[in-house]
Amino acid sequence: MTFDREMRDAFFDSLPVLMGYLSMGMAFGVLLVTQVPGANAFWAFGMSASTISGSMQFAAIEMLKNAVLYSLGLTFLLSCLINIRYSVYALGFIRRFKTYPWYIRWYLVLGLTDETYAIACRSRRRGKSAMRYHLCVTAFDHFYWVAGSVLGAAAGRFLKFDTAGMEFAMTALFLVILVDLVREKENRIPALIGGISTAVVLIPTALCLPGHTNKILLPAMLIMTAILLLLRKRREAHQ
C-alpha cells in the first residue's frame, strides 16, 4: 500500500502544525470559555470542527462578546472580508482537484487553512499520490485544530505547562516554506512584493490602530495582487 508512505510523509510534514495548532487552538479554547458568557467545550468543538480557521474563530470571540451589535448580514460581510484569502488559495488547487472524487475535493476545500495550503503547495507529488498526501495533511491539521481547541476549552484554566512562545512554530513553518520557494528564481519577486505589501499595511496599522491588525490581510492582499497584475502587464508589453 502506498497510502502508508504518503501518510507518514504527511504526518512528519505537519508536525510543526501540531505544535502550532495545539497552542493556538488551546489559546482559542481558553479565550472562548473565559470571554464569551455561556460558552463551553462543545462550542469549541463545533466551531473548530466546522469552521477550521483561526482568523475567523478569534474574530468570532470578539463578535460574540458584543453579539447584539451584529446582524447576520454584517456578520457575513465581516467574515468574508477577514477571510477572503481562502478564495485565492483555493484557486491554485482547481486544476489538481479536477481528477479527485467529489467527496475528497469538498473535504479538501472545507479544510483549507493557511498551513495546509502552504504544506500542500510545497509538495511536488503528482496524481493519486498528491491527492493522498493532501488528504492526510488536511485531516491531520483538522484533527490538531479540533483537539487543541477542545483541550483549551475543557482544561485550559488548569494547565500548568508553559507554552508561551510555542506560537513561533507557525512563523518558523512559513519561513521554511518561503526559503524553499525562493530557491527558485521565479518566486523571488512575488515573495518580495508580498512581504513588502504586508509590512506597508501592517506597520502603520499596528502603530495607529492596534486593535484592527487582524483585518490587514485583505488590504495587503489587494495591494499585492494589484502590483502583481501590473507587473504582468508590463512584462507582456515588453514581449
Added chain:
Amino acid sequence: MTMPIFLMLLTMFLAVFLLRAFPLLVFGSGHHKIPGYFLYLGQVMTGGAIAMLVVYSLYGVLNVPETGLSRLPGALLCAGLAVGLHWRFRNPLLSIIASTALYMLLIQR
C-alpha cells in the same frame, strides 16, 4: 446556546466555507474557461502569500500585551536561525524545532 448566537456561528461557517469553495464552484465544472490572469495569479500568489504570512505571523508572535517591541530582537534572531538552518540543511523539522525552542527559551527566562 441561544438561537441568534447559533445563527451567527452558522453564518460565519458558511462565509468561510463559501470563500474556500468559490473558485471550485465557478471554475471547477470546466464549463467556464479560467481567465489567463487568474491562472497567472494562481502561480505567483504562492510566493506572495507565504511571504505575507511570514510577516503577519511574526507580528502575531510579537503582539502580546505589555511586552511591546522588547521581543523583536529575539524573534528576528530566531527567524534568522530558522532561515540559516533551512538554507543549509533543508530539514524542515530541524529548522522549526530549533528556532522555536530557542524562542521559547529566550522569552521564558
